[in-house]
Amino acid sequence: xxxxxxxxxxxxxxxxxxxxxxxxxxxxxxxxxxxxxxxxxxxxxxxxxxxxxxxxxxxxxxxxxxxxxxxxxxxxxxxxxxxxxxxxxxxxxxxxxxxxxxxxxxxxxxxxxxx
Amino acid sequence: xxxxxxxxxxxxxxxxxxxxxxxxxxxxxxxxxxxxxxxxxxxxxxxxxxxxxxxxxxxxxxxxxxxxxxxxxxxxxxxxxxxxxxxxxxxxxxxxxxxxxxxxxxxxx
Numbered sequence: 001x002x003x004x005x006x007x008x009x010x011x012x013x014x015x016x017x018x019x020x021x022x023x024x025x026x027x028x029x030x031x032x033x034x035x036x037x038x039x040x041x042x043x044x045x046x047x048x049x050x051x052x053x054x055x056x057x058x059x060x061x062x063x064x065x066x067x068x069x070x071x072x073x074x075x076x077x078x079x080x081x082x083x084x085x086x087x088x089x090x091x092x093x094x095x096x097x098x099x100x101x102x103x104x105x106x107x108x109x110x111x112x113x114x115x
Numbered sequence: 116x117x118x119x120x121x122x123x124x125x126x127x128x129x130x131x132x133x134x135x136x137x138x139x140x141x142x143x144x145x146x147x148x149x150x151x152x153x154x155x156x157x158x159x160x161x162x163x164x165x166x167x168x169x170x171x172x173x174x175x176x177x178x179x180x181x182x183x184x185x186x187x188x189x190x191x192x193x194x195x196x197x198x199x200x201x202x203x204x205x206x207x208x209x210x211x212x213x214x215x216x217x218x219x220x221x222x223x224x
Contacts, residue, residue, distance in 0.1 A: 036214070043216035044159070044202070090158045102206060103149065106158025 002027035006091040006107035013114055019064075019078040021110050023091030026072065031093040033074040034104065035066055038088040050074060051096065086114045119203045124219040133190045135218050137203030140184050148179060148186045151202045153217070159202055163188065190220075198222045 006023040013019060025031050035047040046059045048066035056066050063082060067075045074091055091107040120138040127133045139148070147166050151159035163170055165177040165186070176189040190197055200217040 044214035046213055088156065092158065102147075103161050103164065104151075104159075106160065109156065109158050111156070 002093075002105065004091060004093055004105060004107040006089075006110055008110060009108065010111045011113070013081050013112065015083055015114055016080045019076070019081050019085070019112070021076040021089055021091075021112075023074045023076075023107055024072055025074075025093045028072070028093070028095070030071055030096045032096050032102075033068060033072075034092040034094070035074065035076045036090040036092060036106075038090065040087070044090070048076070081112075081114045083114050086112055088112075119205055119215050121201075121203050121215060121218045123216065124221070126221045126223055127193055128223050129194055130192050133193050133197075133220060135188045135190075135201055135203075135220070136185055137188070138185045139203070139205045142183050142205050146183075146205045148177065148183075149204045149206070150175070150177065150186075150188045151204065151214070153200045153202065159200075159214070162201075193220075193222045195222050195224060 003026045030052060033050045036044045037047050038044050047064060048056055048058055050056050050068045053068050053071055056068060063080060064076060064078050076089060089110045089112055092104050094102050094104045118141060125135060147164055149164040150162045152162050153159040163172055163175045163177045165179050167179050167183060170177045178187045188201060198221050200219050202214050202217040204214060
C-alpha cells in the first residue's frame with residue numbers, strides 16, 4: 001500500500017531564517033506530488049506541483065521554492081522566512097497520468113510558525 | 116479549471132441527514148467531482164467521487180444531476196465526529212488540483 005510522510009510535524013522559526021520541509025511517498029512510482037498551504041481557518045492553497053524529477057510548477061509567486069531530487073521525494077524550501085509564511089503545510093500525491101477521477105492523498109501536515 | 120462554490124458553514128443536530136451542495140457551472144466533460152473531509156490539523160481525506168447520477172459508499176452518497184452543474188454530498192445520520200470541513204473538488208485528472216474554502220459542518224448534540 002502507498003504511504004506518504006512529511007516532516008517535521010511542527011516548526012517554529014524566526015523571521016529571515018531558512019526552511020526545509022521534506023515529504024516522501026512509498027509504494028508507488030512516479031507520483032504527482034503537491035505542496036499546499038493552509039492559513040488558520042482558511043482553505044487550501046496549492047503552492048507547487050510536480051509530475052516528475054526536476055519538474056516543478058509554481059502556482060503562487062512567493063519566497064518559497066520546491067524541489068524534487070528523487071522520484072518520491074518532494075522538498076519545500078525558503079531562504080528567508082516571512083511572518084506571512086506561517087501556516088499548515090501539506091504534502092500530497094496522486095496517481096500519475098490519470099485521465100479522470102484523480103484522487104489526491106495527503107500527508108500528516110507540518111505546522112510552521114514564523115516568529 | 117472549474118470553479119466551485121459551497122456554503123461557508125452549516126449546522127446540524129446529531130442523527131440528522133446533512134446535504135451539502137456544491138455549484139460548478141463550468142464543469143468540463145472530463146471532470147470528475149470529488150469530496151474530501153478535513154479535521155483540524157489533519158490533511159483532507161477522500162470521501163466519495165462521482166461523474167454523474169448517484170454514487171453511494173459506506174460513508175456518504177453523492178448526487179449529480181444530469182447537467183452536472185452542481186452536486187450534493189449527503190451524510191446520513193451525522194454524529195459529532197462528522198464535524199469537519201468538507202471540500203468539493205472538480206478536476207480532470209490533470210496535475211493541478213485546486214481546493215476551495217470548503218463547508219464547515221458543525222454537528223450539535
